[in-house]
Structures are given as C-alpha cells and as structure tokens.
Amino acid sequence: MTLSLYNTLTRRQEPFEPVEPPKVRMYCCGVTVYDYCHLGHARSYIAWDTVRRYLIWRGYDVRYVQNFTDIDDKILNRARQEGSTMEEVADRYTQAYFEDMARLNILEADEYPRATHTLDGIKRLIHELEHRGYAYAAGGDVYYKVRKFQDYGQLSGRKLEEMKAGASGRVEDDPEAQKKEDPFDFALWKEAKPGEPAWESPWGSGRPGWHIECSAMVRDRLGETIDIHAGGADLVFPHHENEIAQSQAVTGKPLAKYWMHNGFVTINGEKMSKSLGNFTTIRQLLDEGNVPPMVVRLFVLQAQYRKPIDFTDEAIASATQGWNTLKEALLFANQYGEKLGWTFPGGSLGTREVSAAPLAEFVERFQAAMDDDFNTSSALAVLFEIAKEIRRDRNLLVHEGKTDTAPELLKQQWQTLVTLANVLGLEADADAETTEQQSNGLSDAEIEALIEQRKAARKAKNFAEGDRIRDELQAQGITLIDKPGGVTQWHRN
Helix, strand or coil: CCCEEEECCCCEEEECCCCECCEEEEEECCCECCCCCEHHHHHHHHHHHHHHHHHHHCCCEEEEEECEECCCHHHHHHHHHHCCCHHHHHHHHHHHHHHHHHHCCCCCCCECCEHHHCHHHHHHHHHHHHHCCCEEEECCEEEECHHHCCCCCCCCCCCHHHCCCCCCCCCCCCCCHHHCCCCCCEEEEEECCCCCCCECCCCCCEEECHHHHHHHHHHHHHCCCEEEEEEEHHHHHHHHHHHHHHHHHHHCCCCEEEEEEECCEEECCEECCCCCCCCCEHHHHHHHCCCCHHHHHHHHHCCCCCCCEEECHHHHHHHHHHHHHHHHHHCHHHHHHCCCCCCCHHHCCCCCCCCCCCCHHHHHHHHHHHHECCCHHHHHHHHHHHHHHHHHHHHHHHHHCCCCCCHHHHHHHHHHHHHHHHHCCCCCCHHHHHHHHHHHCCCHHHHHHHHHHHHHHHHCCCHHHHHHHHHHHHHCCEEEEEECCCEEEEEEC
C-alpha cells in the first residue's frame, strides 16, 4: 500500500514521496501567543499530531517543527490592556499552550522556534530579497514586490487582479499605503512605533512582518525545501502564499513539496467568534464543560482532517458514548487479563505494554484508511469493530464466567486495539480511571463491604434490606450478579 495525501498546491491527491526518505521534515504554523487556545487550535493540532504519529508508525524518521508567533499587534494590545509587556504575555500563553496540548495527548514538537529568537535569520532573508530585487525599503519599512514574483497565487489559485489591495497580513492595517510601490505589496519589516518593542536592523529600528517570520524559521530549522508544510485552511492566503513568494524568490527551490490544510470549525453551524458569544477555549470545554480530553480528540478524528466540523452538544454526547466504548475495551486487560491468564513483560497490564504482533486483518484495513489521505473516520471504524468484539466477550465473561473467543486470540485483539488507538493518540489511563471512579462514587472496598452486608441481610431473610443495597449499588453504576453457591460478582457499568 502507498500513502497518498491531498496537496493544496497541486489540488490533487498524490503519492507521498519524501525528499530524502525515510526522513520527513514537517513544519506546522503555530499559535500567536496572546490568548488561550480555542477549539480551532484543538482541531488543527490534533490533526497534525495524528499525521505525525502515523508517519512515525509507518517507519518514517519525522522531524516536526512548530513555531510560536511572539511578535504581533494582538500581543501588544493585550500587554497594554494588562499593563504588562509583550514578553510577559507571550510567555504566559506559551505555557498555557503546552498545558492544553498535553491534556489532549498532543506530542511536543521536536523544536519550537520563536520569532524573537529568529531575528538574525529574518533580517538575513530580508536582505537577500532586497539584494535580488524582490524587496525595497520605504520610510523605515521594507516591502515585498508581489508583481515581481511571477508564480504569486500558485497555492491559493488567486490572481492579482482578483485580490483586494492591502491584503498584507496581521502585522498592519496598512495605514501607510502611500509608502508602497504597489498596493499588493506586503510588509517584511515595520518601522518602530513609539512605546512598542523594536529591534535594530539595516533599515532602522523596527520589527518583522508576520509572513517573513515563518519563512525564516522554516529555513533555519529545516532547510530550503521541506516535505510537509501544514496549517489551517485560513492560512492558505495570504500567509502561506506569501511564505512561498519570500522563500522561493531567494532559494529558487520549492519551500515545501506538500502543503496540507485542515478544515474549519463551527459552533452549532456558526463561525466561532467572541461577538456571537460562542467562542470556546480548550480549557473551558475541558474544565467548565467537563468534557474528557479523549472525547475531544475522538470528536475531531471522527471527521477526515480536510472536512469542516461542527461542535454541538449532540456531537459531543455522541463522541462521549464512542469514547466510553473504546475506553472500556482499552482497559479490558487491566480488569480481566489476570482472570484470563494473560501475562505481559514485567508483569504489567498497562495499556501501553503490547508484546504480541497485532492482527494483520485489522492492521491492513486501518492502514488502507490512513494511507488514503489520513482518513481517520474510516480508521476509527476498524477500532470500534475490535472494541465491540471485546465488549461482547467481556459481557460473556461477566455473566457466564467464560468467553467465546480463545483467551490468546482475545489478547491479540486487545493488543491490536491498543496499538492502533495509540497511533491516533487515543489512550486510556487505568490509574486515572480508578481515581475518577473512586472520587465520583464508591471505592472497590466500599462496594465489597456493601455486598457483604447484603449477604448478611439475605442470610437473615431480610430480603427488603438486600434489595435496598442492590438498588443503591445499581443507582451508582454497580451491577451485581448472583451466582450459584452464594457467590456475588459485580462490575461497574
């Protein structure tokens, strides 16, 4: 099977062939650190984390770089509101980013360059553009000559005559358009303004434009041509279009072989915005909404990464039910492995300890789905199929004390599920689950004590008390199963 992906640049799905196999150099546009991450960020970074995980699982040597934009008007505005500094704001929300992404089980990048740490590379790139006639200084600013780059518009498919003048990015509202030779030109360097952070440069004191930052960071950290450049669909134009223009004008080489973009996020069918009152951060959803992180991850993965997704209460409820099914199966070994005589290296029954080869029939179908432009929706169908088979045997084990499936084959099914779920970043924490159960209800010891009380009541022919205890346990999600010989088994629903 051959992995293929949709390339925004060519507008078609293509076989994936890295520049220097098995190495894969992947760059993802990161956040502007002025606020907490929202659901759009969750969608994007879960998508690229999954792509990265799958490439590693397929045997590629992936180097993944994701930047932080820490020079921006939005950061400066937040600093003014708070009476702090741009650096303080950026550091606080950078830390918040790491906290939020860790909860969603998103692997850390191999490197997180910041714009403020790449100023030498930024200035060098601007100087080379100026030397080649693609940039010009004007009143302390430096602008890129869009019309000189003949392939401008290749990524977005836009033509200059169809574009609005002044589409030059986030670093400016274009108040000094008269400085430009052409209204389509965009800023590479901006003259310092009173009270704003600034750095010295050959063009005077100032700060870089947004687009040039990523071009410089890609070049400094990964080289002149990378394999995959990823980001949200909103970045195709002007940000990624301008990155291509800047980088390729200097190197004469493609900036990236493949361009990947994830679809948009809506809330109940509407665009997420603070003005509509539907703006939701990741931590609001997890903490105030009490939505488990793996439910969020599963919800995002239920749609192929290029398709739009709509956050609704119904959709989250459905994802919650789906995660409960997967979680129950992922934790099967922790609850029943010993009873079935399963053994593991080191004696551990944790969900990560997988020793046997996964079942080929499921792996092949999973891989076929993921090889088709990372179709996580179809890949998840394979996981649910395995989980439901495990659930059927679990129910037989609970109610009849045995399974239809041979213990070793059942073990292989479970290990296959764990292996494939890990590729998608879906992991169940047995210790956390036990702690949550205990904090939300009765501990195992308390359940056993009540069962003993029930046995004593029934022995004394106080059947009403026995029924009361059974109903009390049922109300807290505990099912009792009376077996011959006075044996009572129980399990959490």
